[in-house]
Amino acid sequence: MALFSVKMRSSADGTHISGAERIVEKYEVPDVCAAMSKRAMTHGKGQPDAITVTVTAIDREVERIPALPIAEARCADTAEARDIVINALVPLTPHAAEAWNLLTTVRDMRGAILFHAPTGARLEPDHARGVRVTSMDAAIATGERPEAHSGKTRVTDALVLASKVAHHPAVLAEVCISDDPDYTTGYVASKKLGYLRVPNIKPDGSPVGGRLFVVDTDEPADLITFLEHTPVLVGEAE
Ligand code: PML
Numbered sequence: 078m079a080l081f082s083v084k085m086r087s088s089a090d091g092t093h094i095s096g097a098e099r100i101v102e103k104y105e106v107p108d109v110c111a112a113m114s115k116r117a118m119t120h121g122k123g124q125p126d127a128i129t130v131t132v133t134a135i136d137r138e139v140e141r142i143p144a145l146p147i148a149e150a151r152c153a154d155t156a157e158a159r160d161i162v163i164n165a166l167v168p169l170t171p172h173a174a175e176a177w178n179l180l181t182t183v184r185d186m187r188g189a190i191l192f193h194a195p196t197g198a199r200l201e202p203d204h205a206r207g208v209r210v211t212s213m214d215a216a217i218a219t220g221e222r223p224e225a226h227s228g229k230t231r232v233t234d235a236l237v238l239a240s241k242v243a244h245h246p247a248v249l250a251e252v253c254i255s256d257d258p259d260y261t262t263g264y265v266a267s268k269k270l271g272y273l274r275v276p277n278i279k280p281d282g283s284p285v286g287g288r289l290f291v292v293d294t295d296e297p298a299d300l301i302t303f304l305e306h307t308p309v310l311v312g313e314a315e
Contacts, residue, residue: 080135081106085113087125093187095120100214121259139308143315144240146271158278162252165265169249169291172197180289189288194249200297210304213241216312237311239266245303247294254278256286
């Protein structure tokens with residue numbers, strides 16, 4: 078069965094606002110294009126003046142992986158959120174606090190920071206752009222997903238991305254803070270932790286946001302190819 082990648086990106090005055098991707102069957106393509114444009118028009122970060130939707134047939138095998146299990150931390154404010162994230166990273170890198178400081182000062186990055194666990198160095202080739210994770214979707218994708226109407230799309234999309242990222246052996250953990258000023262729940266994820274939602278990871282209204290992957294590799298080229306180009310469908314958690 079031929080599958081299609083549908084990608085959307087929106088911007089205002091040349092600045093990125095939002096992006097999304099689905100991997101769907103042919104008959105789902107029109108509904109998915111419409112749902113993505115609608116979502117782009119209502120993003121909390123602002124009104125886009127350009128929305129680009131691209132549809133491409135996938136001409137290769139799609140890898141199928143399980144979703145990370147979801148849990149939620151109890152966390153009343155940003156100080157508690159910081160403790161939860163840093164405690165999760167401390168066993169993985171001696172530079173856990175630097176990782177947090179870096180992520181809580183970036184904004185308007187379209188891609189993720191690759192944070193070298195042993196040294197704290199940044200490995201992504203272009204620091205302003207970061208590494209964009211694309212080519213993935215939930216395994217049961219339809220243009221009329223129930224979560225599209227229940228407001229859960231954002232969490233599903235984040236879980237799909239986090240599951241793809243955590244699947245690569247060079248990735249030790251991911252930390253995500255939404256760049257949407259109105260959305261203050263982030264997460265820390267890894268194969269061992271699962272997908273741990275972290276409420277109050279930033280103050281309400283803050284434009285700060287991005288993703289940071291703690292990685293253990295000196296040669297990130299294969300990892301970057303996997304993150305950007307290998308098509309992955311994410312199924313139920315095991
Ligand atoms: C984003 O805005 O795309 C990041 C979403 C993070 C979702 C965190 C959650 O609520 O589980």
